[in-house]
Amino acid sequence: MADNNKVVILGANGTMGAGAACVFAGAGFHVTMLARDMSKAKEGLSDTQADARAEAIAERIDLGTYDQQLEKSIAGASFIFESLAEDLALKRRFFELVDKYRSPDSVVATGSSGLSIAEMARGRSESFRQHFLGVHLFNPPHVIVGTEVIPHDDTNRAVLKGVTAMLTKRLGRKVIVTRDRPAFVGNRVGFKVLNETAQLAAEHGVAFMDYLIGPHTGRAMAPLATIDLVGWDVHKAIVDNVYANCEDEARECFKMPAYMEKGLAAGCLGDKTPAHGGFYRKDGNEVFAIDPKTGRHEPLKKPAPIEFVERMKSLNRVGKYSEAMRVLAETKDADAELCRRVVLGYISYGLSRVGEVAESPADVDTIMSYGFNWAPPCVLVDLIGAKTTINLMKRLKLSVPKSIEQAASNGGKMFSGGLLEYGRTLVG
Amino acid sequence: MAKAVFVLGGAQTDFARNWSKEGKHFVAMMREATLGALAATSIEPHEVETAHVGNFAAELYAKQGHVGAFFVEIDPAFSGMPTSRHEAACASGSIALLAASAEIEAGRYDLACVCGVEQMKTVDSTTGGDYLGTAAWYEREAKGIEFPFPKLFGRLGDEYDKRYGLKDEHLAHISAVNYSNAKRNPNAQTRNWFMSETRAQKESKFNNVIGGRIKVSDCSQVTDGSVAVFLASEKFATEWAKRNGKSISDIPRILGWGHHTAPLEFDAKVAESREDEYVLPHTREAILDAFKRAGISGVEALSGIETHDCFTTSEYMAIDHFGLTKPGESWKAVEGGVIEMGGKCPINPSGGLIGAGHPVGATGVRQMLDLHRQITGTAGDYQVEDAKQMAMLNIGGSGTTSCVFVVGK
Numbered sequence: 001m002a003d004n005n006k007v008v009i010l011g012a013n014g015t016m017g018a019g020a021a022c023v024f025a026g027a028g029f030h031v032t033m034l035a036r037d038m039s040k041a042k043e044g045l046s047d048t049q050a051d052a053r054a055e056a057i058a059e060r061i062d063l064g065t066y067d068q069q070l071e072k073s074i075a076g077a078s079f080i081f082e083s084l085a086e087d088l089a090l091k092r093r094f095f096e097l098v099d100k101y102r103s104p105d106s107v108v109a110t111g112s113s114g115l116s117i118a119e120m121a122r123g124r125s126e127s128f129r130q131h132f133l134g135v136h137l138f139n140p141p142h143v144i145v146g147t148e149v150i151p152h153d154d155t156n157r158a159v160l161k162g163v164t165a166m167l168t169k170r171l172g173r174k175v176i177v178t179r180d181r182p183a184f185v186g187n188r189v190g191f192k193v194l195n196e197t198a199q200l201a202a203e204h205g206v207a208f209m210d211y212l213i214g215p216h217t218g219r220a221m222a223p224l225a226t227i228d229l230v231g232w233d234v235h236k237a238i239v240d241n242v243y244a245n246c247e248d249e250a251r252e253c254f255k256m257p258a259y260m261e262k263g264l265a266a267g268c269l270g271d272k273t274p275a276h277g278g279f280y281r282k283d284g285n286e287v288f289a290i291d292p293k294t295g296r297h298e299p300l301k302k303p304a305p306i307e308f309v310e311r312m313k314s315l316n317r318v319g320k321y322s323e324a325m326r327v328l329a330e331t332k333d334a335d336a337e338l339c340r341r342v343v344l345g346y347i348s349y350g351l352s353r354v355g356e357v358a359e360s361p362a363d364v365d366t367i368m369s370y371g372f373n374w375a376p377p378c379v380l381v382d383l384i385g386a387k388t389t390i391n392l393m394k395r396l397k398l399s400v401p402k403s404i405e406q407a408a409s410n411g412g413k414m415f416s417g418g419l420l421e422y423g424r425t426l427v428g
Numbered sequence: 429m430a431k432a433v434f435v436l437g438g439a440q441t442d443f444a445r446n447w448s449k450e451g452k453h454f455v456a457m458m459r460e461a462t463l464g465a466l467a468a469t470s471i472e473p474h475e476v477e478t479a480h481v482g483n484f485a486a487e488l489y490a491k492q493g494h495v496g497a498f499f500v501e502i503d504p505a506f507s508g509m510p511t512s513r514h515e516a517a518c519a520s521g522s523i524a525l526l527a528a529s530a531e532i533e534a535g536r537y538d539l540a541c542v543c544g545v546e547q548m549k550t551v552d553s554t555t556g557g558d559y560l561g562t563a564a565w566y567e568r569e570a571k572g573i574e575f576p577f578p579k580l581f582g583r584l585g586d587e588y589d590k591r592y593g594l595k596d597e598h599l600a601h602i603s604a605v606n607y608s609n610a611k612r613n614p615n616a617q618t619r620n621w622f623m624s625e626t627r628a629q630k631e632s633k634f635n636n637v638i639g640g641r642i643k644v645s646d647c648s649q650v651t652d653g654s655v656a657v658f659l660a661s662e663k664f665a666t667e668w669a670k671r672n673g674k675s676i677s678d679i680p681r682i683l684g685w686g687h688h689t690a691p692l693e694f695d696a697k698v699a700e701s702r703e704d705e706y707v708l709p710h711t712r713e714a715i716l717d718a719f720k721r722a723g724i725s726g727v728e729a730l731s732g733i734e735t736h737d738c739f740t741t742s743e744y745m746a747i748d749h750f751g752l753t754k755p756g757e758s759w760k761a762v763e764g765g766v767i768e769m770g771g772k773c774p775i776n777p778s779g780g781l782i783g784a785g786h787p788v789g790a791t792g793v794r795q796m797l798d799l800h801r802q803i804t805g806t807a808g809d810y811q812v813e814d815a816k817q818m819a820m821l822n823i824g825g826s827g828t829t830s831c832v833f834v835v836g837k
Contacts, residue, residue, distance in 0.1 A: 026622040053634040056627035142620060172611065172620060215451065318501070319456030420439060420464040428451030 008032045008077040010066075010084055010094055013040040016111055017083035018047035019141035024081070025060040026052060026142070027171045032062045032073040041065065051142045074101040081135065083111040086237055091120055099128040107163055109135040113234075114183035114241055118152040129154035133163060136184055138371045139230075146371025147173040148184045174370035176363040182245045185358045186371040187238050189350040195239045196253040196342060197223040198260060198279075202292040204338070206279045211303045212335060215427030216312040216324065217343050218375025228270035228278035236264060248356075249399050250349050259292040266295070308336050317428030321419075324426065325383035329392060343380065344392050350377040351401035361403045362416055375425040378414035381407065386414070430533035433682045434665035435800045435835060436471070438657030438793075439464030443617040443785030446549050447652045454490055454547040455498045457654035462502050462543055465656035470672060473505035476658075477537040481513045482524035482544035483789035488559040489550045499543060517563035518738060519824030520544065521655070521792025522687075522831030528659050529682055538664035544790030545654040556650055560788075563825045565692045575638050578647055580694050580826040581739035582640025587698055587707055588744065592756030596641060599740035600628035601762050603645045603782055606737060609769060610779025612809035617651050617785030646740040648780075653787030655794045677837060680803040683817065684722030686714035686832040694826040705755040711823065712749045714830040718819065722834035727751040730834075731815040732774040732802060734795040736823040737781045746821055747775070769812070777802065777810045792831060795820035799835040
């Protein structure tokens with residue numbers, strides 16, 4: 001990478017662009033935030049200052065517009081981070097300009113959360129293609145440190161190594177290198193679970209599913225509330241992309257539920273459209289939940305407590321995580337079976353991505369833990385026991401990943417880290 | 429002569445975690461730290477003979493007393509074990525360390541676990557600030573005052589200013605150094621936060637004044653955390669070293685300690701020290717006691733220090749009290765880069781309380797764990813090069829309880 005310390009961010013007024021500016025400037029880089037016009041760039045800076053909780057971060061930041069500062073700032077930068085809308089044609093138009101102005105040793109990274117890296121680089125100069133890769137940050141980037149680095153076939157190996165080292169050492173990120181497949185590893189595995197839960201809500205109801213697959217199953221936030229936070233539009237873009245471009249054992253789990261399609265058409269985008277809401281809608285102190293059967297928001301009815309869920313929560317509360325997972329594995333009723341279907345489905349689908357998009361089970365663990373704040377699949381296998389996990393998967397007609405079979409046969413642990421690294425993901 | 433006390437190592441929770449958001453009771457924190465410490469040291473639960481818990485105010489933050497007994501909940505093998513809880517405000521962890529080491533020195537036990545724990549994010553910052561006021565003389569110094577402690581430590585700065593002169597830019601530099609060090613500590617609360625000298629110097633929307641001359645950037649933050657370390661007799665340490673392929677000479681030990689208590693009220697401390705060249709003479713005496721017991725002539729024998737920087741003014745005080753400069757001249761060490769990584773005597777390579785975090789009752793134990801990491805060369809990216817002997821200073825109240833340990837091989 002070039003010696004200089006300059007980063008340019010394209011699309012710096014977006015949530016991810018402003019967040020990326022906070023991450024790079026916080027690590028001591030000098031950042032130029034570019035946007036369509038100066039007022040947009042200023043909005044971006046204001047968001048960056050709020051993320052950093054420091055007005056003084058501005059001392060490391062310049063602002064500019066695509067019309068006025070693009071050529072000069074790109075020519076002088078060692079790292080160009082694209083954070084425009086998830087629109088391939090738009091990104092390609094900007095990369096054509098970047099290709100024209102960039103210095104030959106500068107790195108160009110797209111922050112796309114799942115579009116094809118190779119497609120973005122197609123038609124660009126050899127130097128551009130060699131220095132181009134994906135750097136997928138999760139939202140909000142200054143808090144969530146999980147990061148995916150995605151090379152394409154022409155990415156120079158030294159560039160990949162240099163970027164990975166910079167992200168790890170200087171920016172303090174938890175990095176995995178993934179293959180250039182739709183949605184990469186984190187969103188592929190995560191949105192399978194989120195969308196499957198949304199599909200099941202059509203039959204079982206929103207509040208019930210969020211309660212059943214709640215934080216006690218190893219996540220900071222319940223699944224449907226997570227989709228509201230992400231936005232239904234973003235959710236649709238991710239699941240549609242996987243559904244259209246991946247043929248795998250869980251393809252049907254990526255089919256956007258019909259009630260969500262209707263809701264989206266009616267303006268339900270989740271938290272960003274408070275008047276329409278998403279799965280949930282707030283009106284003053286009152287909370288409503290969407291009824292998938294009618295599409296209407298009805299007053300939220302708290303589901304009746306389920307004994308095994310309450311026991312798991314109470315065990316997680318005092319740090320008895322393996323005991324909590326044993327309750328999930330051993331409870332014999334329909335609710336527990338439904339919960340196992342989603343949780344074991346997550347483990348199965350996640351670890352089955354090894355060799356296809358992820359390099360190792362440890363990489364799947366890293367990105368689910370540090371990108372999603374979910375319990376790493378290998379931790380769940382260790383807590384449940386590899387042999388029990390296999391038996392449950394077979395009963396649920398889920399594919400059994402090779403890595404779990406190996407763990408069952410050699411009796412070893414799957415997760416390489418310790419309790420202190422995963423405890424935070426098991427919530428009381 | 430008292431028997432030697434060895435430090436075998438331990439583990440800590442990630443101080444950036446919010447355990448209330450995780451829906452957890454503080455026993456979960458103790459469990460993770462202690463089970464993590466057992467794993468890190470290859471010690472079996474049944475080998476632990478006694479446990480000492482450092483905790484400041486679980487009665488307030490979690491409405492739970494009898495905190496020592498919670499140690500037994502961690503593992504079935506601990507059932508029946510003698511446990512106790514120790515409280516001396518922010519020095520609670522050190523008092524637990526002193527109690528455990530006294531038991532080992534006396535030959536009562538061969539292996540003790542010291543676990544510090546504080547869950548503080550159960551309440552809002554104003555309520556938490558009021559609870560912290562009980563570390564002062566509450567009725568006289570804290571009742572009805574919003575954030576009493578920043579104000580008390582602001583007055584420590586004012587006292588320096590009065591006696592010797594004090595520039596806030598030196599305090600800002602202390603803050604920036606701690607934040608910068610914390611970036612290299614994977615368990616530090618602020619490792620992903622933004623701080624610069626400019627930010628620390630300027631009052632702004634995000635860096636408002638909390639009390640007197642103390643701004644947000646001068647303060648340690650509200651932290652949840654637990655830390656566990658094992659202290660052992662020579663007998664256990666020798667056997668433990670052997671089974672782990674180490675020599676007893678590789679194991680750090682407590683070379684010296686000091687422990688003094690000054691009058692509770694800040695005004696009384698200042699009145700008492702009026703004729704003294706040191707602003708907090710009892711803290712100075714605790715340091716000298718530790719040096720004497722360790723058989724070292726002074727600070728020049730140390731490779732670095734983990735000090736109590738609940739506020740930048742407390743670190744400013746520690747600099748001259750440790751003897752890095754003449755009394756009142758701490759600014760010279762700040763300006764000369766003495767306290768920075770690579771300096772003559774790095775202070776708070778971990779980031780200290782300001783950078784790494786300050787879960788009140790766990791802080792002393794965290795400092796001891798960091799001394800162990802430094803002396804064994806296992807501090808990773810915040811390792812002080814060739815650290816041989818280091819000291820820690822842990823303070824409770826407004827300079828009331830001062831505990832010092834010197835650790836080395």
